[in-house]
Structures are given as structure tokens and as C-alpha cells.
Amino acid sequence: MQRFLQAQNIVNPLAYMSVSVLLLHTLLTWIAVYVLEYGLLGAALTLSFSWWVFVILNALYIVLSPSCKETWTGLSASAFTGIWPYFKLTVSSAVMLCLEIWYSQGLVLISGLLADPTVSLDSISICMNYLNWDMQFMLGLSASTSVRVGNELGAGHAKVAKLSVMVVNGTSIIISIIFSAIVLSFKVGLSKLFTSDVEVIAAVSDLTPLLAISVFLNGIQPILSGVAIGSGWQATVAYVNLTTYYVIGLPIGCVLGFKTSLGVAGIWWGMIVGVLLQTITLIILTARTNWDSEVLKAGERVKKSANEDLSDMVETI
Template structure:
């Protein structure tokens, strides 16, 4: 039916009986063989996707690290800009671009390869307009941050840095559609190589401009903006030169067709992912309302830096399972899609347990990688227990979100996120942090409760899914979005 590969060892009764006469040992061998086969397919996507995500996240994270050696105020400014202002833009852009994961993935699985380039161009149009709408957030970030509870000193410093980071906003608008376009075709190694080369350049010039030449945050902005645009240019050159095996056939007026329908799906994706991204972003903002917030903000920012690094692994699996589910549903392989979800969930959770153990073991030491301040390091160490539980939860939650994107459940998950994060988790955090006077520990602890509830609900939803019905809906979606337009192309 399409180009997506199919799992040769589906877990049905006939296959489970192969090689073991139907006994328990034979079934275990069949399950292990099927698990290994699907793992290889997932890792071919997840491995490069994880490396790409780590490299791209490292651009901002390493800038934040260098800022910590410039000064405490500079660290707070970059942390707040990264997590709040750029974090808001990142969430919106990634969310809007994630509509392509559903459409490109299912179209590729159904063999409608030519439509991928058109979808990417439609997403560019929508995201560039969105970037223009977000410019005032950067320009007026100081009063916005003060209104949210940050101190005047931190807000003004972060606002000055935000203005300098406007070029990054428009790089986001082009980058995320490009990534989803390439991921749907499993061309993830290209993104990895481009991102890795840019990261090396970024480290060298960040050290040179920020520390050696003493340009501080001005140097940080120059290097960070340039790095993101180098990633965009490198990926575009690959697409234009190779035509991506027919998925790119040049610019087309079809990019402006059916824009409203595309906007609606993009908005659903944006709402779903933004509610997740903003949740931890709010943690930094709420912490800023504590008395004497500079030390707690720096400490929580370091912890968010660690969760961000850890989240890159989960985002890699998020991309992999989104591609696998969308490709297989587009090709009509419901049981393969279902089994992919099981394999990636088990794998990601196992990795999460290992990372949690590492955090617990090193919580007295890792803060000094980010700061010279003894007070900030001590506060960060106290938060190490909560950090460990957060990275464990974050190993599974983004994977389940990837399943939702691959299957096209964006609005459902958006409603779940509103209830769990903003009706349960955030109020619980504020109650524990301020009313019970538990400070940043209480704020973060309450918000972890929201993540636990959301993860539990997504597990239930995924386990109760009728995958045959999802495959049928994917076929309908591909015909509705791609059929007539593909014929015109």
C-alpha cells in the first residue's frame, strides 16, 4: 500500500507458536525476536534524532553555561530568556511544525511522497507569520517578565538579551518544518551531521567571544543566532541539492492551498506541545516570586538545564515513535504501530532509570559544572532528588506524546494537559511552595504530581486504543489532505 516497512514478526497467536510448539519458551523467543527487530528500526531513527536534539539543545545550554562563568546576573538573564522567552517561542514553533509529523509521516507511509515538499512549504508560511506575531513578546519581555513575578534586575537583563535573540526566532520558523520533513523520510543522519558540525563551531566561538574577548551577552547572542541559521542553511542545501528522493520538487503555489485546514491542525499540535513546554517554563517564573529569588532561580535553572539535556533523549524517541506510528498507520499496518509503542516505551523507561541513578549519584558534584557560586551549588544539590524523579517521568511522557502526534490525537492530549498540568499540578505547586512555605521544593514537587497524572492518563488512553480504527482514519486523512493536490502537483 505504501513505502513504510512492515514488521515481519507481529505478536499474533500464529507467530507466537513458531519455534516453540506453542509453549511458553517458544512464545518468549518469538517476543524477543520481534522486540529486537522493532528495536533496530526504532534506533535507526531514534539514535540520530537523539544526537541531533542533544546538539541543538546544547547550543543554548552551553551558552547558559558560559554565561554562568561571566556572572550570576548574566546566568539568570540567559536562563530566563532561554526558558521563558525563547522557550515560549520554541514551544510554539515546534508545536506548529509538529503538524507535519502527522501529515508527512502518514503521507510517506501511503506513498504520497511528492506532497511532503508542499506540506513543508505550507508550514513555512504559517510559522513565519507566527514568528512575526511573536516579535512583541521579545520586544516587551521586561514588563512581561516583571508581571509574571521576576525581579526588575533579572527582567531587564533578560529583556536586553531577548532583543538580541530575534534572529533565532525566525530560524526556528524554518528549522522545525525542515526537521519534520526529513524525519518523515527517516533522513535523520543529515540533521545529525549538520548539527554536530555547528555545535563544534558554537563552542569555539562562544569561548572566544564571551570569555576571551569579554563580549559577554552580546557575544552570546551573536554566536547563538549564527549557529541556528547555519543549521537551517546546511539542511536546506541538502534538500535543494538532492531533492530528497523526489520529496522536494521546487517551490509551488500549492503551498498556499488549504492553508486554513493546515492552520487548524498546526494549532492543535502547538497547543498540545506548548502546554508541555510552558509547564516547566512556569516553574522558573513562579520560583522568581520567592523572597530573595536570585539563588533559587539560578539553582532551578541549572536543574532545568539538566532536564533539558535528558529530554533530548526522550525527544529522540518521540521523533522515532511518531515516525514509526505515522508511517505504519499510513501504510495500514495497525499491529506494527501498536507493537512499536510497546518497544519504545520499554526502551525509554529503562534509559530513564539509568539517568535517574546517575543524577542521584552525582548531585553533590554536577552543580559545579554550571556555576562558581557555593550558594547556588548547595541549593541545586538540595533539588537533586526532585530532579531525579523528573528525568524518570520525562523518559516516558514525551514518548506517549509522540504516539499522539503520529496518530493525530493532538486535541485530545491538549485537553489532558490542561487538566493535569494547569488545574492540578501548577496550583498544587503554588500551594506547597507558598502556602506551606516549602519554597522551590514545594513548587517543583506539586508540579511533578501533574506530570504523574498526565503520564498515567496517556498510558490508559494508549492501552485502550483501537489501532485498526486508527489505521483507517489515517487512510482517510491522507486522501483528504494529499489526493487531489498530489494529482495537480
């Protein structure tokens, strides 16, 4: 539903709904955790409830808003026309994104097998939390990039699509440099927001240089992934993620984490190696892209979809 709205440049309503749900979620979490004393269970329940509120708000906006009256006319049998190509694209997108998400979560899981699992898990969880916050920011830019590139390719604007890629990448790199500088400048303060344990604070401080490197890479990798989604390269990127993350990055992290004295830092180095290789591969793919050819491919997809819709209408008549 979000992509459906973003594709029509309906962004501000999404932002208003997000802020409203965030405020509601904060209040409900405080009530569930501290007033009703449900603890972690209360936090989990309010998170699920807040997501459902967000889904319902999006659905109501699509159904009731005059902005969508021409693009959403209700359910019909034509929705299933050409569903198989879209299904394959959806599966490729899911695999591509899941491989990225599972990679970082898997490293957190593996860190629990280290010699001092309590400190290792605490430190990597705190750093991963900050990395996820940064990732959410960059995923917003990634989503806007995929929509913009897809729209421009569909409209036949090869140069504008290429310019969009360059502008968003430049912007995200500048933002990531600022975020990396903040991480390095406040490495002790960032850990104190989560814990007062001296040993954990020291461990987090040791990891912050690696966190800063990951934050910088996050200014490039998600944006290029957004370009891949907008260009329909999901299957290719899924293979790239599988190779760079699980065939190369994960084994390196395990070796450095368990066979050297680096510990949790070694596991994080494995993540950096995987993300770096994936980023380099995506840069090469993007740099070698013939945008005029991508426009032709996008036009063929649009034409094929239109022909299928027309045939469906004729059959209905």
C-alpha cells in the same frame, strides 16, 4: 524541514549537520564571550547565528541532495491544496508543545518570587538545565516515534505501530532509569559544574531527588506525546496539558511553594504532579487506542489528500 527528512528515514545527514553546527557554535561562543568579551549578549547572538546556520544547511540539503529529488520538486500552487486541515493540526501541535514548555519556564519565573530568590533561582535553574538536557534526548526519541507511528498507520500496519510504541517506551524507560541513577549518585558534583557557592550546592543537592523523579517521568511522557503527534491527537493532548499543568499542577506548586516551608521544592513538586497526571492520562489514551481504527482514519486522510491533489491537477490541465 527536519520532520520532512525524518519521514523519509534521512537521519544520518541530520546528525552530521547537528554535530557540525554544535562544534561551530562552541567555538563561536568561546570567541564571543571570552575573546571579544561580549558576555551574555555574545552568547545570545551566537545561539541565534548557529540556529540560522542549521536552518540553511537543512534547506541546502533538501534542495541539492539527490535523496530528496523525488519528494521535493520545488514550490508550486498545489502546496496550498488542503492547507486548512494542516493549519488546524499545526496550531494544535504548537499549543500542545508550548503548554509543556511554558509550564516549566513559568515555574522558574515563579521561584523568583520566593523569600530567598537568589538561591531559589540558582538551584532551580541548575536542575532545570539538567532536566532540559534529558528532555532534548527524549525529544529525539519522541520525534522518531511520531514519524514511525505516522508512517506505519499510513501504510496500514496497525500491529507494527503498536509494537513501535511499546519498544520505544521500553527503551526510553531503561535510559531514564540510568539517567536518574546518575543524578542521584552525583548530586553534589552536578551542582559544582555550575557554581562554587556552598548554599546553592546544598539547595541543588536537596532538589536532586525531585530531579531524578522528573528525569524518570521524562522517559515516558515525551514518548507518549510523540505517539499523539503521529496519531493526530494534538488537540486532545493540548486540552490534557492545559488541565493537568495549569489547572492542577501550577496551583499545587504555588500553594506548596509559598504557603509551606518547602519553598522551591514545593514548586517542583507541583511540576511533578502536573507531569505525572499528564503521563497517566496519556498512558490511558494509548492503552485504550484501537490501532485498527487509527489505520482506517489515517487511510481516509491519505485518500482525501490524494483526491484533492488529483482534482487540483485536473483543474490545472
